[in-house]
Amino acid sequence: MALKAIVHVGLKPGVLDVQGKAVANALQGLGFVDVEDARVGKVIEIDMAGQDRAAAYDKVREMCESLLANTVIESYRIEIAQ
Amino acid sequence: MALKAIVHVGLKPGVLDVQGKAVANALQGLGFVDVEDARVGKVIEIDMAGQDRAAAYDKVREMCESLLANTVIESYRIEIAQ
Numbered sequence: 001m002a003l004k005a006i007v008h009v010g011l012k013p014g015v016l017d018v019q020g021k022a023v024a025n026a027l028q029g030l031g032f033v034d035v036e037d038a039r040v041g042k043v044i045e046i047d048m049a050g051q052d053r054a055a056a057y058d059k060v061r062e063m064c065e066s067l068l069a070n071t072v073i074e075s076y077r078i079e080i081a082q
Numbered sequence: 083m084a085l086k087a088i089v090h091v092g093l094k095p096g097v098l099d100v101q102g103k104a105v106a107n108a109l110q111g112l113g114f115v116d117v118e119d120a121r122v123g124k125v126i127e128i129d130m131a132g133q134d135r136a137a138a139y140d141k142v143r144e145m146c147e148s149l150l151a152n153t154v155i156e157s158y159r160i161e162i163a164q
Contacts (some may be wrong), residue, residue: 002118005114005129008125010125011099020089020126020127023126023128023149023150024128026149027128027145027147027149030145030148032141032145032148034083034130034131034132034141035102035128035129035130035145036127036130036131037128037129038126038129038150039126039127040124040125040126040127041124041125041126041127042122042123042124042125043090043092043122043123043124044105044122044123045102045120045121045122045123046101046105046106046109046117046119046120047117047118047119047120048116048118049116049118050116053104056116059114059116062114063109063112063114063117066112067105067109067112068105076106
């Protein structure tokens with residue numbers, strides 16, 4: 001058996017989301033005039049060996065700090081699923 | 083009041099996820115030997131004017147088909163939140 005970790009990474013509030021602005025502008029340009037704003041984030045799903053959810057959470061937090069998120073401008077949220 | 087649409091976009095099963103493989107390899111290289119595989123997807127949050135959730139869902143599906151997802155290789159999932 002293995003665990004699956006799902007990491008959501010997004011820009012911190014106050015950081016200009018140029019990709020999101022581009023998406024919102026493009027949608028408005030396509031005629032979707034109801035669109036007010038958009039934000040773009042990443043989701044990383046990781047398959048991990050092992051059964052210990054608490055240990056997995058700690059490891060994934062380390063992964064976020066060292067590789068998955070740029071913590072200067074990005075925040076992250078971790079879910080551990082079976 | 084407004085609605086928020088959350089669109090999850092990911093590669094279809096069977097499509098090689100090079101970004102995910104790169105993440106998995108990088109994590110293993112950093113010493114996270116429990117990592118077996120990784121997949122990377124996108125999340126797009128859209129703020130929309132209006133109150134009609136069903137109409138919003140239909141519009142967001144159109145957005146996915148025309149701009150947000152490359153439906154040849156990507157699948158998408160839509161959530162409408164308040």
